Structure formats: C-alpha cells, structure tokens
Amino acid sequence: MIKVTAFKWVPPFAQGSVRDIRVRWALEEAGLGYDDDLIGFEDQATPAYRARQPFGQVPAFSDGRVQMFESGAIVLYIAQNSDALMPADEGGRAMVLTWLFAASNTVEPFVAQLAGIDLFHAEKAWAKERRPDVEEMVRKRLGELQAALGDRNWFANDRFSAADILMTHVLRDLRHTDILADFPALSAYVARNEARPAFKRALTDQLAPFRAAEAADPALAGGV
Incomplete structure (x- = not known):
C-alpha cells in the first residue's frame, strides 16, 4: 500500500498548502489508493523520521x-x-517535464518569497522595505506565465498533466493576496484545476485530520 506522510495539524494559514496535497492530488488523478501516515511537529526531528525525510x-x-x-x-x-x-510520446513527456520544472524553478521562488514576507515577517522593517x-x-x-498560457486550458500539450498539479499549487500560495485577480487567465486556470474532483478529494483528505484535531482542541482553530 502507498503511504504518504502528512501533518496531524497545521495552523490555518497553511491548511490546503502543505505539500502532501500535491502527492495526494497526483494519486487521486492516477486512481491510486493510499494511506495517510500522520506525524506531529514533535516527530520531525526524530532519527526515525529523518531517516525517511x-x-x-x-x-x-x-x-x-521505492521510498522518496x-x-x-x-x-x-x-x-x-x-x-x-x-502522455506516452517522448515530445509530450518532455513538455510536461519542462512545465513541471518551470513551476518549481521559475515561478515558485518569487511566489515563495512573497508568501514568506506576508505570512511570517509582515511587520518587520526589512520586510516592508x-x-x-x-x-x-x-x-x-x-x-509572462499568462502570456505563455494564452487561450489554452493547460500548460503542457493542452491536456491536464502533472505539470498542472505543481503550477496550480504554486499559484494557490498567492491566495492570501488579490494579485491573481489581475491575471484573469491564470485565475481561471487555478479555478478550473480546483474544480477537478481529484483535487477536491485531495483537499478534503488533507483537511480531515486538521478538523479532527480542532474538534478535540478548539483553541487550535484560532491558530494557537
């Protein structure tokens, strides 16, 4: 059975963003079952978990x-x-790889910088500057990304692919801002992917342990 580690709980700002959702979504699209292997923050530094991650x-x-x-x-x-x-053809696979790495290497670094400032350092003088x-x-x-997408629905081969999982996840990290509203094609692209049944199942499954933890300790819902 496939096993994917995930957190038992994270603060509200991180819910829906923790990166196990990428893997959950891919497995759902591929029609593969899996089990959660939930960890707490206290488990992250243990030798047993560091051997895995x-x-x-x-x-x-x-x-x-494999273990990855x-x-x-x-x-x-x-x-x-x-x-x-x-896709099975070499050219199609190459294009998926290209856009998958574009999401991680070309788009995400800038989005991650902004999210880091806004979510963790917003009141610091250097961050404001x-x-x-x-x-x-x-x-x-x-x-540039919107221009590359043009009037297509997807980035690689005009069909949904693994590249869209990563790109959508990266763009979702802007949802604490209104920036994406200024890029209507990208906003529609994210909405189109979020409407996919596989994404909805992945999101529901990620949120389930968070909701259970908050039900057991209502203070967590406030991010305590």
Missing part, C-alpha cells in the same frame, strides 16, 4: 518499491507510471 518535512512517500521525499519528485514518479498525468520589489517580480513572472 532528511529535512523533517512532509511528504515522505513509499509504495513497497520531495513532493515534486514524488509527483513526477507517479506521473511516469500514469497516462492520466503524462523589500515587499514592493518582490511583488513587482511576482507580477512580472505572472505576466
């Missing part, structure tokens, strides 16, 4: 054949064995 993060993944960490690598592994996530430049770079990259 050297940085103490989630997700870690195992399927009886890094969500992008795991999604790629799943996609290589699923027609739903990657730095933020306008970071937002400008985010907007520049989004403009």
Whole structure:
C-alpha cells in the first residue's frame, strides 16, 4: 500500500498548502489508493523520521518499491507510471517535464518569497522595505506565465498533466493576496484545476485530520 506522510495539524494559514496535497492530488488523478501516515511537529526531528525525510518535512512517500521525499519528485514518479498525468510520446513527456520544472524553478521562488514576507515577517522593517520589489517580480513572472498560457486550458500539450498539479499549487500560495485577480487567465486556470474532483478529494483528505484535531482542541482553530 502507498503511504504518504502528512501533518496531524497545521495552523490555518497553511491548511490546503502543505505539500502532501500535491502527492495526494497526483494519486487521486492516477486512481491510486493510499494511506495517510500522520506525524506531529514533535516527530520531525526524530532519527526515525529523518531517516525517511532528511529535512523533517512532509511528504515522505513509499509504495513497497521505492521510498522518496520531495513532493515534486514524488509527483513526477507517479506521473511516469500514469497516462492520466503524462502522455506516452517522448515530445509530450518532455513538455510536461519542462512545465513541471518551470513551476518549481521559475515561478515558485518569487511566489515563495512573497508568501514568506506576508505570512511570517509582515511587520518587520526589512520586510516592508523589500515587499514592493518582490511583488513587482511576482507580477512580472505572472505576466509572462499568462502570456505563455494564452487561450489554452493547460500548460503542457493542452491536456491536464502533472505539470498542472505543481503550477496550480504554486499559484494557490498567492491566495492570501488579490494579485491573481489581475491575471484573469491564470485565475481561471487555478479555478478550473480546483474544480477537478481529484483535487477536491485531495483537499478534503488533507483537511480531515486538521478538523479532527480542532474538534478535540478548539483553541487550535484560532491558530494557537
């Protein structure tokens, strides 16, 4: 059975963003069942967990054949064995790889900088000084991304693929802002992917243990 590590609970701002959702979504699209392997923050630094994930993060993944960490690598592994996530022809596969890495290497660094400032350092003087430049770079990259998408529904081969899982996840990290509203094609792209049944199942499954933890300790719902 496939196992994916995930947190028992995270603060509200991180719910729906923790990267196990990428793997959950890929597995749902591929029609593969899996089990949660839930960990607490106290487990991250243990030798047992570091043996599975050297940085103490989630997700870690195992399927009886391989053990992996890094969500992008795991999604790629799943996609290589699923027609739903990657086409069979060499050219099509190459385009999926191209856009998958574009999401991680070209778009995400700027989005992650902005999210880090807004969510963790917003009141610090250096962050207030730095933020306008970071937002400008985010907007520049989004403009380029929207131009590349054009009037297509998906980035690779005009069909849904693993690349769209990563790109959508990256763009969702802007949902604490209204920036994406200025890029209607990208906003529609994210909404289109969030409407997919596989994404909805993945999101519901990620949120389920958080809701259970909050029901047991209502103070958690406030981010305590």
